[in-house]
Amino acid sequence: xxxxxxxxxxxxxxxxxxxxxxxxxxxxxxxxxxxxxxxxxxxxxxxxxxxxxxxxxxxxxxxxxxxxxxxxxxxxxxxxxxxxxxxxxxxxxxxxxxxxxxxxxxxxxxxxxxxxxxxxxxxxxxxxxxxxxxxxxxxxxxxxxxxxxxxxxxxxxxxxxxxxxxxxxxxxxxxxxxxxxxxxxxxxxxxxxxxxxxxxxxxxxxxxxxxxxxxxxxxxxxxxxxxxxxxxxxxxxxxxxxxxxxxxxx
Amino acid sequence: xxxxxxxxxxxxxxxxxxxxxxxxxxxxxxxxxxxxxxxxxxxxxxxxxxxxxxxxxxxxxxxxxxxxxxxxxxxxxxxxxxxxxxxxxxxxxxxxxxxxxxxxxxxxxxxxxxxxxxxxxxxxxxxxxxxxxxxxxxxxxxxxxxxxxxxxxxxxxxxxxxxxxxxxxxxxxxxxxxxxxxxxxxxxxxxxxxxxxxxxxxxxxxxxxxxxxxxxxxxxxxxxxxxxxxxxxxxxxxxxxxxxxxxxxxxxxxx
Amino acid sequence: xxxxxxxxxxxxxxxxxxxxxxxxxxxxxxxxxxxxxxxxxxxxxxxxxxxxxxxxxxxxxxxxxxxxxxxxxxxxxxxxxxxxxxxxxxxxxxxxxxxxxxxxxxxxxxxxxxxxxxxxxxxxxxxxxxxxxxxxxxxxxxxxxxxxxxxxxxxxxxxxxxxxxxxxxxxxxxxxxxxxxxxxxxxxxxxxxxxxxxxxxxxxxxxxxxxxxxxxxxxxxxxxxxxxxxxxxxxxxxxxxxxxxxxxxxxxxxxxxxxxxxxxxxxxxxxxxxxxxxxxxxxxxxxxxxxxxxxxxxxxxxxxxxxxxxxxxxxxxxxxxxxxxxxxxxxxxxxxxxxxxxxxxxxxxxxxxxxxxx
Ligand SMILES: Nc1ncnc2c1ncn2[C@@H]1O[C@H](COP(=O)(O)OP(=O)(O)OP(=O)(O)O)[C@@H](O)[C@H]1O
Ligand SMILES: Nc1ncnc2c1ncn2[C@@H]1O[C@H](COP(=O)(O)OP(=O)(O)OP(=O)(O)O)[C@@H](O)[C@H]1O
Ligand SMILES: [Mg+2]
Ligand SMILES: [Mg+2]
Numbered sequence: 001x002x003x004x005x006x007x008x009x010x011x012x013x014x015x016x017x018x019x020x021x022x023x024x025x026x027x028x029x030x031x032x033x034x035x036x037x038x039x040x041x042x043x044x045x046x047x048x049x050x051x052x053x054x055x056x057x058x059x060x061x062x063x064x065x066x067x068x069x070x071x072x073x074x075x076x077x078x079x080x081x082x083x084x085x086x087x088x089x090x091x092x093x094x095x096x097x098x099x100x101x102x103x104x105x106x107x108x109x110x111x112x113x114x115x116x117x118x119x120x121x122x123x124x125x126x127x128x129x130x131x132x133x134x135x136x137x138x139x140x141x142x143x144x145x146x147x148x149x150x151x152x153x154x155x156x157x158x159x160x161x162x163x164x165x166x167x168x169x170x171x172x173x174x175x176x177x178x179x180x181x182x183x184x185x186x187x188x189x190x191x192x193x194x195x196x197x198x199x200x201x202x203x204x205x206x207x208x209x210x211x212x213x214x215x216x217x218x219x220x221x222x223x224x225x226x227x228x229x230x231x232x233x234x235x236x237x238x239x240x241x242x243x244x245x246x247x248x249x250x
Numbered sequence: 251x252x253x254x255x256x257x258x259x260x261x262x263x264x265x266x267x268x269x270x271x272x273x274x275x276x277x278x279x280x281x282x283x284x285x286x287x288x289x290x291x292x293x294x295x296x297x298x299x300x301x302x303x304x305x306x307x308x309x310x311x312x313x314x315x316x317x318x319x320x321x322x323x324x325x326x327x328x329x330x331x332x333x334x335x336x337x338x339x340x341x342x343x344x345x346x347x348x349x350x351x352x353x354x355x356x357x358x359x360x361x362x363x364x365x366x367x368x369x370x371x372x373x374x375x376x377x378x379x380x381x382x383x384x385x386x387x388x389x390x391x392x393x394x395x396x397x398x399x400x401x402x403x404x405x406x407x408x409x410x411x412x413x414x415x416x417x418x419x420x421x422x423x424x425x426x427x428x429x430x431x432x433x434x435x436x437x438x439x440x441x442x443x444x445x446x447x448x449x450x451x452x453x454x455x456x457x458x459x460x461x462x463x464x465x466x467x468x469x470x471x472x473x474x475x476x477x478x479x480x481x482x483x484x485x486x487x488x489x490x491x492x493x494x495x496x497x498x499x500x501x502x503x504x505x
Numbered sequence: 506x507x508x509x510x511x512x513x514x515x516x517x518x519x520x521x522x523x524x525x526x527x528x529x530x531x532x533x534x535x536x537x538x539x540x541x542x543x544x545x546x547x548x549x550x551x552x553x554x555x556x557x558x559x560x561x562x563x564x565x566x567x568x569x570x571x572x573x574x575x576x577x578x579x580x581x582x583x584x585x586x587x588x589x590x591x592x593x594x595x596x597x598x599x600x601x602x603x604x605x606x607x608x609x610x611x612x613x614x615x616x617x618x619x620x621x622x623x624x625x626x627x628x629x630x631x632x633x634x635x636x637x638x639x640x641x642x643x644x645x646x647x648x649x650x651x652x653x654x655x656x657x658x659x660x661x662x663x664x665x666x667x668x669x670x671x672x673x674x675x676x677x678x679x680x681x682x683x684x685x686x687x688x689x690x691x692x693x694x695x696x697x698x699x700x701x702x703x704x705x706x707x708x709x710x711x712x713x714x715x716x717x718x719x720x721x722x723x724x725x726x727x728x729x730x731x732x733x734x735x736x737x738x739x740x741x742x743x744x745x746x747x748x749x750x751x752x753x754x755x756x757x758x759x760x761x762x763x764x765x766x767x768x769x770x771x772x773x774x775x776x777x778x779x780x781x782x783x784x785x786x787x788x789x790x791x792x793x794x795x796x797x798x799x800x801x802x803x804x805x806x807x808x809x810x811x812x813x814x815x816x817x818x819x820x821x822x823x824x825x826x827x828x829x830x831x832x833x834x835x836x837x838x839x840x841x842x843x844x845x846x847x848x849x850x851x852x853x854x855x856x857x858x859x860x861x862x863x
Contacts, residue, residue: 011386035418036390037375048715074717083389083416084337086715088708090772094517098698099705103717105698109726112697113690119697120518126698127514149264152336152412153289153445166716175389178416181288181445183483208418249420 001026001202002170007046007056016042018226019056024170029196029203031213033237034223035247040206041083042226044172047204048080049073060170074103077169081159081176083206089148093139093158094130096147100165101126133164137191152179164195171195173205177212185212192216210248214238222247253312254279254407254439255300260309260319262292262299269295270306271463277407277456282433282440284450284471286484287460293443294336296460297409300441301333302326313407328356332405334413338396342385346376349384349395353402362402369398372428389416397425401432407439408432414446422446426453447484451475459484520692537681541674549677550745555785556680557741560687562765562777564734567691569763570772571700572727573707575627578618578634580758581641582732586611586739587749588645588652591660600663600670604740611736612729619728623721638759645751657750660743670744680741687734691774694730703727735762757810764813768820770827779828787813 002024009017017039024030032040045051047058049070057066060076068076079100088096104126107119134140137157147155156179163171177185189212195201207213213220214234222229222237224246230237237243253276262270269292277283287293298304300311302323311319318326327333332353341349350369354362370377373394379387384395393416400408410429414422426449432438444450450471451457457474459467467474474480509516509523521527541549561583568574590607598606618637622630645652652658663670670676694700702723705713710720743749761784769780791809802808824831 033418036394036416036421037388041388050711050714070714071717071719074715080715082712084392086709086712088705088712090708091704095701095704099701099713099716099718102698102702102705107698109699112699113693115693115697119693120515123518123697124514127517131514149267151290151294162716175416179289179412179445181286181447181484184289208416208422210419247418247420249423 001061002047002204003059004043004047005057005059007043007058008054009042009046009051010054016226017046020223020226020228021056022221022228022231024202024204025218026202027196027200028218029192029205029216031217031220031234032204032206032223033208033210033213033220033243033247034229037225038223039226040223041174043223044080044174044204044206047073047172048078074166074168077166078172079163079166079168079170080172081156081163081174083174083178085152085155085159087147087155087159087162090146092144092146093134093142093150093161094144096158096162097130097133097165098126100162101129103166104129129167130165133161136164136194137161138187153181153184156180160191164199164201168201171201171203173203173207175206175208177207177209185209188212189216210238253277254314255441256310256312257296257300258310258312260296260299260306260311262295262304262306264295269463270299272309273460273463273465274309275458275465275468277439277441279439280433280437281455282429282442282453283456283458284442284444284447284454285458285460286444286447286450286480288483290462291460292463293460294411295463297333297335297411297441297443300326301331301409303333303335324356327403330403330406331409332400332403332407333409334396334400334411336411336415338389338392340384340387340392340395340399342383344384345381346384346387346395347380350376350398350402353399354404357402357404365402365404369401372401372424373398390418390421393417394421397428405438407441410440410442410444412443412445414444414449422449429453447480451480451485518696520689541677546673549673551785551789553673553677553680553741554745555781556677556684557738557745558762558765558785559684559778559781560680560741561735561738561762562769562781563687563691563774564731564738565762566766566769566771566774566777567694567703567734568727568731569766570776571695571707572703572724573626574622574724574727575631575763576634576731577631577756577759577763578636578638578641579731579735579762580754580756581638582611582615582735583739583742583758583762584641584645584749584751584754585614585732586736587660587743587754588658588739589736590740591658591743591749592651594661594663600665603663604737607740608733608737611739612733615728615730615732616725618732619725622728623724635756635759638756642751642754645754652749652751655750657748660747660749663744676744683737683741687737688774691734695774699726761813764817768817768827770829773829775832776827776829779832783828787816 005021006019007017008019020043032043034040042051046053049068053066057064059065060078065073065076088099105122107122111119134143137160139157139161142150142154147158156176160173160176177188180188192203196203205217217234219231220234220237221231222240222243229242230240255277257273257275259272259274260270261268261272273296285293285296295304299306302321302325306319309319310317313329313331341352344352350366351362354365375391376394376398379391384392387395393413397413413425417425429440429442430453433440442450442454451474454471457469457471458465511517516522521530540552544552561579565576565579568576586607589610590603593603593606594600618634622633625633646654668675670679702718705716705718706720706723714720746753765780765784766777768783770776788809791812820827
């Protein structure tokens with residue numbers, strides 16, 4: 001579904017990602033692990049076109065997306081979350097999720113200004129879609145809260161919810177469990193299952209919590225210093241000597 | 251009383267929202283105290299109230315016998331209380347080294363260079379990136395920077411808000427070791443907020459558990475580690491039968 | 506406290522959320538509609554001016570408060586609207602065509618201004634728009650064949666469906682109608698996806714992009730709409746002042762417009778109305794004050810801008826949410842009456858957070 005072929009990028013002198021290639025199959029949960037600064041977030045930024053690759057290519061659904069504009073990525077069916085959350089802070093959870101529906105709009109500015117009946121119909125449709133996501137992730141009690149006032153853990157979940165509102169084919173999650181306690185992390189692993197099985201969304205996830213990784217993912221890729229160490233099942237990767245040394249410690 | 255820091259009936263509001271509902275706690279000198287709690291329990295708010303970033307509406311905070319609850323954060327910092335805030339809050343447009351030097355802003359002594367070496371010793375990656383602008387660091391590197399910056403104050407009390415957030419397992423161990431070392435070698439007192447309850451309870455002496463703005467449990471970390479509630483909700487230890495049931499939203503309903 | 510039981514998502518989309526609101530806005534409508542019956546002609550004129558300011562304020566608020574782009578050049582849009590309208594009327598266009606033409610041309614100029622402005626934010630954008638205003642001022646003084654240069658330009662009398670627009674009452678209703686339409690259009694914008702795109706761009710460009718929002722075209726759209734509203738206000742303003750000359754549209758005008766949205770309360774349309782009342786009626790208030798204070802104080806030169814400035818500073822210090830923010834607190838006080846805690850709005854110290862990036 002998604003294939004990265006020899007992608008590389010460097011910032012100044014630092015080679016953040018060095019010729020990494022991987023394939024993500026439709027319907028799987030693919031995790032990326034690695035020590036801090038390994039280049040995991042950078043890979044997300046390359047896929048979602050926030051950075052340009054130095055060389056290499058990314059294909060999604062047999063389409064080369066290496067050069068499409070940033071805002072077009074969402075329309076192709078790729079949604080993402082950010083490591084330290086990037087929400088629309090001054091708006092409510094509901095408004096944030098409605099913004100997530102933006103790519104599904106069929107109206108134009110003129111219709112919006114006049115609020116024609118078609119706009120109302122669309123708003124109701126969006127709202128229904130948003131409520132489904134709210135129900136899935138149990139965010140009912142936060143619906144009308146302003147993001148700036150929410151605790152960190154809830155923001156992480158709102159970000160996942162916003163990404164789901166895009167109805168993506170591929171979901172990129174950057175450390176979804178950071179800031180959640182073990183109980184909440186467990187809920188997350190169930191939600192991941194729902195996302196994968198009920199919604200049929202392929203997931204790429206950057207994660208440090210090995211429990212969650214081994215519970216939720218089908219395959220794992222380990223990186224260090226921008227280079228690939230290995231790709232395999234959670235058990236294989238967890239016991240790889242290089243991974244043990246660089247990532248897990250001891 | 252030998253408590254270094256003492257909170258008495260603290261109530262803190264965000265506008266009309268009461269986030270801290272009258273909590274009292276003690277941080278004895280030379281100890282590591284951990285504060286656990288679910289999302290939105292108010293842990294961050296407690297730390298912000300202590301460091302002066304927020305004012306409590308009622309209650310007193312005593313530090314070395316002096317009331318500090320209405321003081322400004324810079325005054326509190328000068329007294330030797332360093333705060334590692336939630337979400338890192340590094341200065342994005344300053345270089346890593348300048349960020350660290352900002353941590354020592356209030357110090358007048360000549361040993362800043364020495365402490366810089368010390369921090370670089372703890373986090374070698376920061377030395378490699380010393381001239382990089384902080385906004386370009388990876389999430390985990392920013393977290394290290396925030397901790398390093400707090401160390402530069404040479405604090406007597408450190409308020410750590412989820413220091414392990416976004417760190418790889420190996421580094422979580424290292425951070426835990428650093429906290430213990432600072433505590434043992436330089437007798438820095440620690441107030442540690444953590445989602446990684448296992449780590450926090452392993453290194454902590456004393457633990458408090460918060461729910462909805464109140465303290466619901468306090469004990470030695472050792473005993474907390476063995477309490478069933480703690481094991482279930484914070485350490486994620488439970489038998490498979492329970493897990494299967496919880497799959498169908500059998501979650502704490504009193505949240 | 507009022508709790509509305511919602512049974513349909515439509516209730517969140519509706520303009521009036523509950524009967525209480527319908528009642529109060531109805532009362533307001535009766536008040537403004539009946540004003541000509543009991544209000545002195547002079548004050549009716551001032552109220553028309555408030556409405557005109559409010560229309561321009563809606564435009565500026567959409568740009569500043571909702572898209573997060575600052576403009577110090579809105580006097581230029583006001584001027585373009587005013588001059589275009591006067592010119593078109595002078596060349597024989599009927600009133601409705603002229604006013605639509607004026608607003609559209611201003612919106613178009615807005616798009617052009619947006620092109621260099623796309624890459625700028627904050628102080629740089631403020632300077633760029635200021636430069637734009639200076640250019641427009643120069644054009645107004647030097648393009649004598651159209652604008653009459655320093656001498657200025659007489660605004661032709663106009664009539665609409667046989668009604669003489671120079672009559673204060675007719676003009677008052679015209680302004681009221683335009684304001685109502687503008688408010689409706691702005692509200693429609695804000696409750697639909699175009700408006701949400703603007704808000705998204707304001708709060709986080711990175712994630713707006715990842716949501717599929719085209720940053721450049723959203724900013725362009727915001728500039729166009731903002732300029733369009735301001736141009737419309739300019740056209741009405743032309744009738745109000747009757748005679749156009751460049752010194753009616755200076756930097757001070759731009760600053761006054763910006764003041765209006767800040768003092769009213771950034772990020773709300775209520776704020777615009779409060780701000781417009783404030784900006785529109787303050788000079789009258791100051792004039793009234795002049796009569797009662799000793800002449801020695803009343804004659805101090807520059808007292809008017811001084812008071813403006815003082816009020817602005819006081820607002821920024823004590824009520825950053827503006828007049829609308831203050832109003833909400835007063836309302837909450839009455840709603841919760843015996844239960845209201847003084848601490849509810851005790852202001853917490855606030856510290857700006859650093860940019861969050863990764
Ligand atoms: N825009 C940038 N400019 C300069 N250097 C950058 C930039 N973005 C990332 N880097 C560097 O590239 C490396 C990889 O960063 P990245 O954010 O991908 O790490 P990561 O694997 O996500 O780590 P973490 O687990 O800590 O989030 C880091 O050393 C970082 O300092
Ligand atoms: N700026 C704010 N305005 C209003 N309410 C707030 C604000 N910040 C936090 N709150 C509320 O205060 C309560 C406590 O929040 P706090 O951030 O202290 O939680 P926390 O225990 O640190 O959670 P987490 O583990 O997710 O960081 C929450 O219910 C939250 O909604
Ligand atoms: Mg990262
Ligand atoms: Mg917190």
